[in-house]
Amino acid sequence: xxxxxxxxxxxxxxxxxxxxxxxxxxxxxxxxxxxxxxxxxxxxxxxxxxxxxxxxxxxxxxxxxxxxxxxxxxxxxxxxxxxxxxxxxxxxxxxxxxxxxxxxxxxxxxxxxxxxxxxxxxxxxxxxxxxxxxxxxxxxxxxxxxxxxxxxxxxxxxxxxxxxxxxxxxxxxxxxxxxxxxxxxxxxxxxxxxxxxxxxxxxxxxxxxxxxxxxxxxxxxxxxxxxxxxxxxxxxxxxxxxxxxxxxxxxxxxxxxxxxxxxxxxxxxxxxxxxxxxxxxxxxxxxxxxxxxxxxxxxxxxxxxxxxxxxxxxxxxxxxxxxxxxxxxxxxxxxxxxxxxxxxxxxxxxxxxxxxxxxxxxxxxxxxxxxxxxxxxxxxxxxxxxxxxxxxxxxxxxxxxxxxxxxxxxxxxxxxxxxxxxxxxxxxxxxxxxxxxxxxxxxxxxxxxxxxxxxxxxxxxxxxxxxxxxxxxxxxxxxxxxxxxxxxxxxxxxxxxxxxxxxxxxxxxxxxxxxxxxxxxxxxxxxxxxxxxxxxxxxxxxxxxxxxxxxxxxxxxxxxxxxxxxxxxxxxxxxxxxxxxxxxxxxxxxxxxxxxxxxxxxxxxxxxxxxxxxxxxxxxxxxxxxxxxxxxxxxxxxxx
Amino acid sequence: xxxxxxxxxxxxxxxxxxxxxxxxxxxxxxxxxxxxxxxxxxxxxxxxxxxxxxxxxxxxxxxxxxxxxxxxxxxxxxxxxxxxxxx
Numbered sequence: 102x103x104x105x106x107x108x109x110x111x112x113x114x115x116x117x118x119x120x121x122x123x124x125x126x127x128x129x130x131x132x133x134x135x136x137x138x139x140x141x142x143x144x145x146x147x148x149x150x151x152x153x154x155x156x157x158x159x160x161x162x163x164x165x166x167x168x169x170x171x172x173x174x175x176x177x178x179x180x181x182x183x184x185x186x187x188x189x190x191x192x193x194x195x196x197x198x199x200x201x202x203x204x205x206x207x208x209x210x211x212x213x214x215x216x217x218x219x220x221x222x223x224x225x226x227x228x229x230x231x232x233x234x235x236x237x238x239x240x241x242x243x244x245x246x247x248x249x250x251x252x253x254x255x256x257x258x259x260x261x262x263x264x265x266x267x268x269x270x271x272x273x274x275x276x277x278x279x280x281x282x283x284x285x286x287x288x289x290x291x292x293x294x295x296x297x298x299x300x301x302x303x304x305x306x307x308x309x310x311x312x313x314x315x316x317x318x319x320x321x322x323x324x325x326x327x328x329x330x331x332x333x334x335x336x337x338x339x340x341x342x343x344x345x346x347x348x349x350x351x352x353x354x355x356x357x358x359x360x361x362x363x364x365x366x367x368x369x370x371x372x373x374x375x376x377x378x379x380x381x382x383x384x385x386x387x388x389x390x391x392x393x394x395x396x397x398x399x400x401x402x403x404x405x406x407x408x409x410x411x412x413x414x415x416x417x418x419x420x421x422x423x424x425x426x427x428x429x430x431x432x433x434x435x436x437x438x439x440x441x442x443x444x445x446x447x448x449x450x451x452x453x454x455x456x457x458x459x460x461x462x463x464x465x466x467x468x469x470x471x472x473x474x475x476x477x478x479x480x481x482x483x484x485x486x487x488x489x490x491x492x493x494x495x496x497x498x499x500x501x502x503x504x505x506x507x508x509x510x511x512x513x514x515x516x517x518x519x520x521x522x523x524x525x526x527x528x529x530x531x532x533x534x535x536x537x538x539x540x541x542x543x544x545x546x547x548x549x550x551x552x553x554x555x556x557x558x559x560x561x562x563x564x565x566x567x568x569x570x571x572x573x574x575x576x577x578x579x580x581x582x583x584x585x586x587x588x589x590x591x592x593x594x595x596x597x598x599x600x601x602x603x604x605x606x607x608x609x610x611x612x613x614x615x616x617x618x619x620x621x622x623x624x625x626x627x628x629x630x631x632x633x634x635x636x637x638x639x640x641x642x643x644x645x646x647x648x649x650x651x652x653x654x655x656x657x658x659x660x661x662x663x664x665x666x667x668x669x670x671x672x673x674x675x676x677x678x679x680x681x682x683x684x685x686x687x688x689x690x691x692x693x694x695x696x697x698x699x700x701x702x703x704x705x706x707x708x709x710x711x712x713x714x715x716x717x718x719x720x721x722x723x724x725x726x727x728x729x730x731x732x733x734x735x736x737x738x739x740x741x
Numbered sequence: 742x743x744x745x746x747x748x749x750x751x752x753x754x755x756x757x758x759x760x761x762x763x764x765x766x767x768x769x770x771x772x773x774x775x776x777x778x779x780x781x782x783x784x785x786x787x788x789x790x791x792x793x794x795x796x797x798x799x800x801x802x803x804x805x806x807x808x809x810x811x812x813x814x815x816x817x818x819x820x821x822x823x824x825x826x827x828x
Contacts, residue, residue, distance in 0.1 A: 173774030177767035212776035212800035242801070292770075296778055311801050327790040419805050423791035426807065533768045533810045535775055538796055538803040 115163040115278060116196045117156075118187060120220065121204030122213065123170030123456065124539045126232035129262035130204055131167045132548055134271070150453065151195070158276040166198060170456075174219045180458040188223060200226040200278040202271075207231040207259070208240060208311050208540075214299035217253065218288035226281045228256040228274055235261050236540055242311030252302045254284030263545040314540045317412075321538075324416050334420045337413070338439055345401050345443040346474065352396035360389030378580060387572035390635065391565040394446050394694065395557060401440055401447040402556040403549075409454060410544030415536055422534070428516050429523030431457065431534055434464040438515060441471035445695045446564070448473075449702055450556065456536075459527040463519050465699060466526075466712050469690045470515035472508045478637040479686050480507055486658035487679045503683075510687050514719070560698070567697035575634045575693075578605040579642075600645050605630050619685065619724045620678030622666070632691045639691075677731040681724040688720035748797070748806075748814040751785050757816035758782055764813060776800040777814060 121127045135154030152167040168184050176182040183192065190197030203220055205213045210231075220227055229249070237243070250257045256274055260267030274281075289295045323329050364381040371377040408414045418432025425434050433455045441448025448468045455461040484500050491499045584602040586595045600606050609626035616626055624646045631642035640657075647660040664673040690696070690713050699709040745760055759781045762769045776799050777783070786796040786803065794807040 172771070175767070175770045175774070177771055206802075209776075209800050209802040212802065216774065292773060293779075296773075313798070321787075325787055325789075325796070327788075331790045415805070419789050419794060419796065422805075422807070423789060423793045426793070533771055534794065534805075534807045535771060535810065536794075536805040538805055 114196075115161065115200070115275075116198050117163055117165050117275060117278075118198030118201045118225075119165055119167045119204065120184070120201050121170065122172050122206070122216070122537075124537050125170070125204045125206040125213075126262050127167060127170060127204045129545075129548060130202075130230060130232065130260065131165065132551060133260075133262050133265060133268050135165055156272070156275065158272055160276065163275060164196065165202075166195065173216055174223070178458070188225065198225065200228070200281065202230055202275070203227050204230050204232055206233045207237045207244065208233050208242065210244065210307065211299070211303040214302055215292075215295050218295045218298055221253070221255070221284055222287050222290065226255075226278055226283060228258065228278075228281055229253065230267075230271060231257060231259045232262055233540075234259045234267075235264075236314065236542075237311055240311035240314050241309060243308045244306050245308055249302070249306045250282075252305060254282055254286075256281050263548065317540045320541055321416070324413070325419065330416075330420055334417055337408075337417065338436075341404055341408075341436070342439055342442060344404060345397055345440060345447065349396040349400055349443070353393055356389065356393050356396070360385060360392070363389075375580075375583070379576075382580070383573045383576040387569045387576070390572045390694070391561065391568045394444065394560065397444050397447045398450065398560050399553060399557050401443075401451060402553045405436070405451055405454065406549055406552045407544060410542065410549060412539045412541045414454060415538050418536060419538065426534070428520040430460050430464060430519055431455070434460055434519075437464050438468060438471055438512075441468040441473060444473045444475070445469045445471065445692065446560075446698045449695065449698045450560065452702065459523075462527060462703065462708065463522045465702060466522060466708065466715075467515040467519045469692065469695050469712065469716060470511050470518065470688065472511040472687070473636075473692075475636040475692065476507075476686055478640050479632075480504055480683065482640050482643075482658070482661075483679055483683055486661050487674060487676070507683060507687055510684075514688065518715075518719075559701075563701040564694065564697040567700065568694045571693035571697070572634050575605075575631065578608070579603055579631060596645055597647070600627065600642075618728070619681045619721070620673075620675060620728050621682065622673055624664075624673075625682065629685075629689075629691065633693055635694065636686065636691045639686075675732075677728045680731045681728040684727045685720045685724040688716055688723055690716040745815050745817050748783065748785075748811040748816050749795075749808040751816065751818065753785050753787060755785050756782060756819040757785070758819055760815040760817055762814050768810065769813070772810065772814065775804055776802075777804075782819065783816065 119127055119131055131152065131154065134156045136157075140153050150169075154165050154167075156163050156165050166187065168187060169181070171181060171184050174185060174188075176185055186192040187195050188198065188201075201220065203217060205217065217227075217229065231246075231249075246257055246259065258267055258271045258274055260271060262268070288298050324333060364385045367381040367385055368377050371380060405414075408417070414433065414436070417436065420432070421435045422432035425431050434452070437448050437451040437455065439448075440451045445468045448471065449465050452461045452464045452468070455464060484503055488500045488503050493499050493502055579600065580603055582602075582604065584599060586598055590598050605627055606623075608630055609623040609628075612626045612630075613621075613623045616622075616629070621629070624643070627646055628639045628642045632639040643661070644657050647657060647664070661674050665671060666673060696709040696713060699712060700706055703709070748757065748759075751757055759777060759779055761779055762772050762777055772778075781799055784798040786798050788795045794805050795811060796803050796805050797811075798804075
């Protein structure tokens with residue numbers, strides 16, 4: 102699929118490709134050149150992010166394509182092949198670069214020289230941009246620019262991207278790619294010979310080798326220390342989680358009240374009727390369901406980019422890699438899964454820091470299994486209504502243990518499923534785990550803010566529209582068709598009647614045969630359908646079905662406890678049914694926002710469809726098993 | 742110089758020189774792209790708290806590899822404690 106956002110009139114433009122290894126400072130340079138006006142999309146068929154931006158040159162404008170970071174031109178996966186496809190002009194919807202800007206970390210020049218040789222052999226005109234010159238100096242290293250230019254035969258510019266130094270010189274150079282010098286003799290084709298070619302250049306160009314970065318060396322003695330490093334990792338992760346989980350709540354509450362006020366305003370401004378309902382409950386609430394994610398997303402990305410730009414993310418991945426490696430993932434998946442405890446939407450967005458697209462896909466697919474905060478109201482209602490407030494051991498109560506059990510089940514399921522997917526769904530994964538530990542750097546405020554803003558905006562634009570549409574569709578299902586309310590029903594009873602005869606109510610009845618084996622009746626069915634918008638909506642919907650009006654207080658809990666099957670007279674919420682419903686919520690992907698963000702991050706409906714199906718199957722099977730087991734055990738004596 | 746070992750067997754703090762990277766598959770080529778090739782000097786810097794992966798220093802940068810990859814790198818140990826030479 103081609104994103105319509107990246108349609109550019111390529112004929113009039115000079116097209117530059119930005120090529121270089123990860124951590125070489127490509128992003129900083131890209132932002133310095135394009136002034137943050139990047140268009141973000143995906144390369145066709147893969148989950149690799151694609152960024153393009155316009156650069157203003159002296160007399161013209163040009164297009165800059167930010168190619169995925171790479172260490173060489175020998176791809177070892179379909180995702181890495183993107184670079185080669187773009188260079189060859191075979192990538193669908195992406196213009197073939199007329200010239201390449203090769204970004205090279207001046208500190209690790211010896212490593213990059215064979216790669217430069219490989220690029221030179223491609224025949225496209227190139228210029229070299231040496232970055233991290235300030236770091237090279239700080240590490241006591243120096244190199245001879247003129248000799249580098251002479252031995253490579255191409256233009257070389259030095260920049261300090263975050264300070265904007267050298268950017269003007271680079272801009273002037275980009276204005277005239279036709280005038281770029283080209284090597285008279287190409288580097289050798291054979292890998293080993295090319296390495297020799299690179300070594301001889303390194304020997305003439307590098308005047309003094311850089312020593313270790315003194316600050317990085319000192320900090321790493323603590324950060325990567327077996328004991329202190331592990332403790333620091335735990336502390337950082339707890340703070341990270343705590344900030345997403347609790348710092349976001351005041352802002353989320355404020356948004357909630359603002360949306361409610363706005364809906365109230367719409368009701369008073371518009372004449373009563375279904376249009377007022379649509380605007381207040383459909384449109385305004387729908388927009389609210391998008392905006393409500395912003396506090397978490399902004400906090401998550403603020404932290405994520407801060408840790409990434411500082412250089413800590415790679416260290417965190419290093420510390421925890423062994424654990425994640427056992428299930429076939431790597432350290433950076435940990436952060437995404439942890440974020441998913443707050444909400445799968447920012448969690449899935451956090452997978453962008455995982456370099457291996459396969460690891461990233463598996464992490465995205467299992468992220469919904471982590472117990473997000475939207476499940477909590479559902480768990481709280483069912484546990485408080487049906488699990489007795491009894492002490493198991495000292496201050497440890499049964500209710501708390503059940504809640505803990507639900508959290509643990511989700512995490513265990515995520516790890517088991519990830520291990521299975523890694524072996525079956527994306528097999529043949531030959532990507533080795535190779536990670537550069539970057540030097541610690543202070544992030545620049547501008548770059549940091551722009552990354553956070555960019556991610557928030559991408560969420561609103563790409564996922565927000567889907568979430569908005571889904572919540573309006575669900576609103577229609579829950580409110581239409583309108584039926585005559587029989588005489589004598591008013592207030593809560595009338596709204597319960599209307600809901601039962603709505604499309605969602607009828608759907609609830611229709612799926613009853615399917616969910617009956619789990620002990621669920623049509624009322625729970627309506628709740629499940631409504632909770633597709635967001636899991637916590639189950640509570641509000643049950644309140645409406647049971648005509649108890651509010652979600653607060655005891656009335657809903659009592660109504661649930663008392664409800665009996667009109668035909669058999671048996672309790673609806675038996676211990677087996679309650680247990681089955683809790684287990685269903687552990688597994689099921691009852692969240693259109695998660696589906697929308699999966700669509701956005703994987704650039705296809707295939708993966709959200711797959712995730713929804715497998716999680717539904719898992720939820721159904723586990724729920725059925727739970728119902729059977731609890732029924733067989735006759736556990737009614739410890740519940741109720 | 743002493744007998745050859747694989748990189749995963751080298752204790753922390755040791756300097757080694759690469760003899761060869763076993764195999765001719767994408768992983769071997771990736772290691773080559775990362776600078777792990779014949780003749781290159783590597784220092785074993787530190788291991789993760791759980792024993793794997795390990796940070797190595799080569800070509801003036803720090804690279805983190807798991808045992809599964811470092812076990813393919815055949816090296817000879819160098820008797821020196823201070824870094825000298827171009828790489």
